[in-house]
Amino acid sequence: MQVGRVGDAGGVPTETVAGTAGLRDFLHGLPGVDQVGVEERAKRLATRSIKTSAKAQAIDAAIAMVDLTTLEGADTPGKVRALCAKALRPDPDDPKVPRVAAVCVYSDLVGVAVEALEGSDVKVASVATSFPSGRAPLAAKLADTRAAVEAGADEIDMVIDRGAFLAGDYGKVFDEIAAVKEACGDAHLKVILETGELVTYDNVRRASWLAMRAGADFIKTSTGKVSPAATLPVTLVMLEAVRDFRAATGRQVGVKPAGGIRTTKDAIRYLVLVNETAGPDWLTPQWFRIGASSLLNDLLMQRRKLADCVYQGPDYFTVD
Amino acid sequence: MNFDYAPAPESASIVDIRPSYGLFIDGEFTDPADGRSFKSVNPATEEVLAEIAEAGAEDVDRAVAAARAAYENVWGPMPGRERAKYLYRIARLIQERSRELAILESIDNGKPIRESRDVDLPLVAAHFFYHAGWADKLSYAGYGPDPRPLGVAAQVIPWNFPLLMLAWKIAPALACGNTVVLKPAETTPLTALVFADICRQADLPKGVVNIVTGAGETGRLLVEHDGVDKVAFTGSTEVGKQIARSVAGTRKKLTLELGGKAANVVFDDAPLDQAVEGVVNGIFFNQGHVCCAGSRLLVHEPIAEELLDRLKARMATLRVGDPLDKNTDVGAINSAAQLEKIRMLSQVGEREGAQRWSPPCELPDRGYWFAPTLFTGVAQSHRIAREEIFGPVLSVLTFRTPDEAVAKANNTPYGLSAGVWTEKGSRILWMAERLRAGVVWANTYNKFDPTSPFGGYKESGFGREGGRHGLEAYLNV
Numbered sequence: 001m002q003v004g005r006v007g008d009a010g011g012v013p014t015e016t017v018a019g020t021a022g023l024r025d026f027l028h029g030l031p032g033v034d035q036v037g038v039e040e041r042a043k044r045l046a047t048r049s050i051k052t053s054a055k056a057q058a059i060d061a062a063i064a065m066v067d068l069t070t071l072e073g074a075d076t077p078g079k080v081r082a083l084c085a086k087a088l089r090p091d092p093d094d095p096k097v098p099r100v101a102a103v104c105v106y107s108d109l110v111g112v113a114v115e116a117l118e119g120s121d122v123k124v125a126s127v128a129t130s131f132p133s134g135r136a137p138l139a140a141k142l143a144d145t146r147a148a149v150e151a152g153a154d155e156i157d158m159v160i161d162r163g164a165f166l167a168g169d170y171g172k173v174f175d176e177i178a179a180v181k182e183a184c185g186d187a188h189l190k191v192i193l194e195t196g197e198l199v200t201y202d203n204v205r206r207a208s209w210l211a212m213r214a215g216a217d218f219i220k221t222s223t224g225k226v227s228p229a230a231t232l233p234v235t236l237v238m239l240e241a242v243r244d245f246r247a248a249t250g251r252q253v254g255v256k257p258a259g260g261i262r263t264t265k266d267a268i269r270y271l272v273l274v275n276e277t278a279g280p281d282w283l284t285p286q287w288f289r290i291g292a293s294s295l296l297n298d299l300l301m302q303r304r305k306l307a308d309c310v311y312q313g314p315d316y317f318t319v320d
Numbered sequence: 321m322n323f324d325y326a327p328a329p330e331s332a333s334i335v336d337i338r339p340s341y342g343l344f345i346d347g348e349f350t351d352p353a354d355g356r357s358f359k360s361v362n363p364a365t366e367e368v369l370a371e372i373a374e375a376g377a378e379d380v381d382r383a384v385a386a387a388r389a390a391y392e393n394v395w396g397p398m399p400g401r402e403r404a405k406y407l408y409r410i411a412r413l414i415q416e417r418s419r420e421l422a423i424l425e426s427i428d429n430g431k432p433i434r435e436s437r438d439v440d441l442p443l444v445a446a447h448f449f450y451h452a453g454w455a456d457k458l459s460y461a462g463y464g465p466d467p468r469p470l471g472v473a474a475q476v477i478p479w480n481f482p483l484l485m486l487a488w489k490i491a492p493a494l495a496c497g498n499t500v501v502l503k504p505a506e507t508t509p510l511t512a513l514v515f516a517d518i519c520r521q522a523d524l525p526k527g528v529v530n531i532v533t534g535a536g537e538t539g540r541l542l543v544e545h546d547g548v549d550k551v552a553f554t555g556s557t558e559v560g561k562q563i564a565r566s567v568a569g570t571r572k573k574l575t576l577e578l579g580g581k582a583a584n585v586v587f588d589d590a591p592l593d594q595a596v597e598g599v600v601n602g603i604f605f606n607q608g609h610v611c612c613a614g615s616r617l618l619v620h621e622p623i624a625e626e627l628l629d630r631l632k633a634r635m636a637t638l639r640v641g642d643p644l645d646k647n648t649d650v651g652a653i654n655s656a657a658q659l660e661k662i663r664m665l666s667q668v669g670e671r672e673g674a675q676r677w678s679p680p681c682e683l684p685d686r687g688y689w690f691a692p693t694l695f696t697g698v699a700q701s702h703r704i705a706r707e708e709i710f711g712p713v714l715s716v717l718t719f720r721t722p723d724e725a726v727a728k729a730n731n732t733p734y735g736l737s738a739g740v741w742t743e744k745g746s747r748i749l750w751m752a753e754r755l756r757a758g759v760v761w762a763n764t765y766n767k768f769d770p771t772s773p774f775g776g777y778k779e780s781g782f783g784r785e786g787g788r789h790g791l792e793a794y795l796n797v
Contacts, residue, residue, distance in 0.1 A: 033594070048646075052326045054324060
């Protein structure tokens with residue numbers, strides 16, 4: 001995977017990035033997003049009918065894109081180990097079920113997850129930077145990030161400073177992302193925009209570009225702690241942003257909707273959105289992830305329904 | 321990953337198409353006097369769907385007489401609140417049978433099931449619900465304390481939105497106390513005939529709605545009939561002019577909704593992705609068989625290249641094919657004759673020097689198909705910028721200033737609709753004041769609602785359909 005240098009706009013003339021004023025001009029010069037139009041488009045794409053072989057393909061793709069997540073104050077090493085076991089073998093009765101993409105935990109539990117997943121290709125993702133609010137001094141955020149990386153995290157899910165963004169202090173948000181990116185070293189950086197707090201689609205588009213230009217490898221909708229979390233129109237705007245960013249700079253950035261995606265039907269709607277907006281290039285776990293916890297069992301249930309033509313009761317799917 | 325959607329066809333099994341259909345006159349299906357008939361064809365497969373009776377002079381006489389009797393004896397004298405009950409009942413029956421009607425519409429017309437299901441049918445029901453609400457409130461419509469109906473309405477409708485155009489015609493006519501004789505288009509009569517069945521199901525008094533099928537000659541007999549008080553026509557400007565000539569000097573009240581060559585104007589500060597979506601929706605909705613289609617894209621020069629790149633990328637994702645597949649975006653062209661016209665005008669466009677482009681797209685072997693097509697380098701003087709193509713063909717022109725955009729948008733004999741795309745609210749109002757079009761959409765396109773009057777300027781016709789304004793066409797005011 002091609003990763004831009006820290007703070008590199010990747011092909012966009014760097015002078016436009018220089019200084020907060022230049023950054024502000026750039027972000028406010030992006031084409032606007034019409035709310036009615038984008039919601040209508042997302043709604044229309046949600047009516048796509050994915051059946052039979054296409055559904056089977058979509059379910060397996062979605063399973064492989066899941067970032068299996070537990071982010072609770074009550075998380076324990078035991079809980080994380082159980083989740084890792086599920087990630088490695090989602091359906092104990094069917095070894096053909098693909099593994100999920102990653103397990104996503106708090107930074108202090110990264111070590112537990114790394115140990116449990118050792119030798120597998122399932123990645124360990126850690127939230128960092130005072131997740132979910134992001135309200136902490138930069139030094140604390142960087143320490144949080146470094147601790148997670150040192151414990152072996154492959155991916156860091158940081159949150160942006162929404163307060164600074166909403167106050168128009170884009171330079172601060174940019175510098176923080178760039179600093180965290182540097183602290184990540186080889187770990188991939190997912191930047192959580194928390195779109196439920198940014199509220200407008202114009203803000204979502206600007207925050208997407210801001211994060212990508214500051215070095216994000218992925219842009220992610222939400223922490224899952226704020227409602228609304230991921231929505232189809234918000235994800236559509238972000239997919240348009242990564243598509244346009246690649247067209248402008250040649251660098252591809254991934255997208256991760258997270259929070260509120262619970263059913264197979266939801267997941268397939270997201271895949272359709274990716275397919276018809278950013279395009280099939282993004283339809284791999286390398287470029288598209290779904291942050292979820294309960295989604296996985298519904299995917300497994302629908303997968304078995306397709307194969308056996310009957311629904312199994314929930315007791316046939318493991319609860320971890 | 322290559323994500324190919326498996327076929328997801330809507331099941332046609334719930335639709336029961338009879339081998340032949342008669343004329344719906346005075347509450348009964350009857351055979352035409354001279355026994356003539358024609359065939360309705362599925363444009364996606366060229367299969368014959370049914371034999372349809374062709375109404376002659378004698379049949380039209382009978383239909384008009386039945387409508388007159390119903391008007392004099394039942395429907396005219398009936399209080400508005402009683403008429404409303406029938407209209408509400410029809411609206412509910414349409415909703416109940418909407419799946420059947422949507423499938424039948426797609427089979428007979430060729431439009432994608434997604435559109436007949438999500439656009440046509442909900443609007444059809446909405447038009448009946450809306451006008452049912454007016455039936456007992458006409459005294460408050462602004463046309464005097466007790467506005468009277470006109471009598472018998474002769475209504476001739478086109479093939480592009482067969483059931484929706486029927487609703488636009490029949491719902492206001494009935495709400496205002498008129499009775500109707502309606503002629504559906506010869507290529508798409510089937511949903512109108514199911515609607516006749518719905519009228520019976522609703523116990524609508526006989527003769528209030530009469531449906532006579534046939535081609536242009538039947539339509540001519542109907543609109544020229546001495547017994548009609550009102551003529552309403554939606555269709556081509558050419559036929560509209562003939563009708564205007566034929567009713568000139570008679571007592572008949574006339575409304576015409578004719579062709580269009582609408583401009584969709586995109587400024588450099590437009591929300592680009594939504595503008596692209598609006599341009600696609602403006603011209604490829606219903607295969608471009610839309611009188612208000614945004615068939616001329618006027619794009620601000622500074623963003624022309626970027627917009628076209630995005631538009632082409634978007635067009636490449638349009639799914640053309642089986643109208644009954646739930647994932648189809650663009651269906652079949654309605655008839656061989658229409659396909660021929662679209663081909664001819666596209667060839668003219670190439671000959672006149674415009675650059676033609678279509679996304680790679682596989683068209684089915686049988687049926688009438690035309691790939692979504694874009695012409696760039698089009699000038700106002702080209703025929704493809706002046707004539708209504710009525711197909712999935714977009715002509716792209718550029719402009720430099722708002723004044724130039726207005727001048728080019730208005731430089732057409734038509735004046736049905738226009739679209740404006742800009743994030744600047746004041747510019748939307750400035751444009752709307754200057755565009756000579758009956759409908760101006762801002763940052764959207766092809767939006768319809770029964771509460772909103774629809775109709776044209778200049779050679780796009782006169783009179784309005786929908787809303788309070790639409791009632792005027794069916795009241796003696």
